[in-house]
Amino acid sequence: MPPYMLRPVAPEGDRLKPGRDGKTVFEAQCGYCHLVGGMGTNLLTKQQMMAGNPPAKGLLSNRDDLTADYVKAVVRMGKGAMPQQTKVDLTDAELDAVAAYLGKAG
């Protein structure tokens, strides 16, 4: 059984202002499901393996094929078993930061 993944404390300061740290926000506010052993990681690992990719790609932070726009769309609309996230879950400024962090494909 994977160990519990302690999330970082969410960054201080105005959640509405640009310039939030994408990695910290991702781990704090997406980490319920997208760290090792989380619900999202488990389902994505399965999907990635079915597509012939290594299991490590189940972690969003390991993906290099995501675009910032795609990340934003999935977060706001939900996808499959992932529920949609509100602006209290993740403000637009936080989502910009997370999308930039995850969106290695541009």
Add this chain to the structure above:
Amino acid sequence: MKLHLPPRVSPKQFQSAMTAFAGVVGKEWLMDTDADRDAYADTYAPGSTEEWPASAAVAPASVDEVRAIVRLANEHKVPLWPVARGKNLGYGTAAPRMEGTVVMDLGRMNKVLELDHKLAYCVVEPGVGFFDLYDQIQREKAPLWLSVPGNAWGSVLGNALEHGIGYTSYGLHARNLCGIEAVLPDGDLVRTGMGAMAGNPAFHLFPMSYGPTWDLAFSQSNLGIVTRAGVWLQPAPETSLEIVWDIPKVEDIGWVIDTITPLKISGLIDQNVFIPSWLGKMVLKGQRKDFWDKPSAIPDWRVDELLKEHKLGYWQVALRLYGEEPVVKARAEVVKAAMKRNLDAAPQEHWWRQGDPIGQYETTMGVPSAVPLQMSDWIGGRGAHMGFSPVVPATGKHVLDQMALSRKIIADFDVDFYASFTIGGRFANNVNMLMYDRDNADEVAKMRKLFDALIVQTAKAGYAEYRTHLGWMDPVMKTFDFNNHALRRFDEKVKSALDPNGIIAPGKQGVWPAAYADKRGSAYKGGN
């Protein structure tokens, strides 16, 4: 989602209210676009999300902002639907009961105000999630455990106020609440219990008030907006022993309940004992089509095959004892001897001692996880679920009777039976997970009819639900029929007195203010 106005509010009046709300929270925390409305839709809606449309959402940051919004809501006659973190999946998520209601998202109020290591309690705002509280306890190295529900993505306070259930010795979450602060429908602010005296340090320690005790009047209710609450926590035990029995046959649940209940009532077992059926183990193993590729319910012969293949009994009891090692050992001997009267096979035993790691799926050790939401993938597509959740007396006879009834109805609708019984004391919560693909209109229509039938037939047999989805709040309230629905009449008298404009959560649990009484039974497109 397009704008659905609240009753008797014109577009101009609505805009006026939105401007006023934005004046309190700042315009960024007033969310009133089409996309914002979709964000607050019921994620698992059995049908169109437009059956329960919020008109907007407003997110206050403080008690003062909550009070100001409530006063404005009264002025503008725009109703509010308060949510803690809004993750009430399977029961409506963050969506309101009455169309046009504005969701008040309390998620920004997310401070752990107190965490007392010695007296073993915390004081939380509504936005504190189970993960947040767990993480804070780890950071402070506090010798405290939580109790968490199956899906722990939500709010500690919100879940307790909805009568949520966990699987430790603190599993009856509403009973852990002690000392509530609430904003009343007129904007007033009240503290219950010893907190009714300013600065009294017993606010979250003594569970009753001088005079009537109102704490749970704010649970599953529309009488006020809870802005902080004390929550009692389990002191971290020195050791814990998990004892796992695979229970072979479906009818064995009878003797299992009759064996465990007396030990639970006497206190020898303190855990809220969760007894899931086999499907609970399967839904995390893959997709339904991998195991049964027809839409019809999995037949008994295939269930038997799957049980053999995956080495499962029909039920599983994974009971946990907590405490000092000699105490746990002694209790374990009693429990094992009791179970052995009906089951020869020895259980598995897993000891945990202070210093041992605790994995992330250990729900019965109070570790929060959202992994149960993976059951959406069992169905595939936009998989969803609703919970049909009657309460039964904790005797084998009642459990078997209620199970036979619900199993037959579910089978008649050709749906998979996925049940669990959680022994909470002298009662058991029976949660039946009804899973469906949101994009399969026939399946959704069938689920709704099934839900209608379950409520009505279960009530005829004399049992009621402890919690339900928005769409069924009125029919379930209708089943509480003693003395011409005296409970609802009482609730509505209190509601009228506290909330004459009816602006807090109209229709919650079937309690309607006079202002919106014509909405009773609306948006409910099922049977009778």
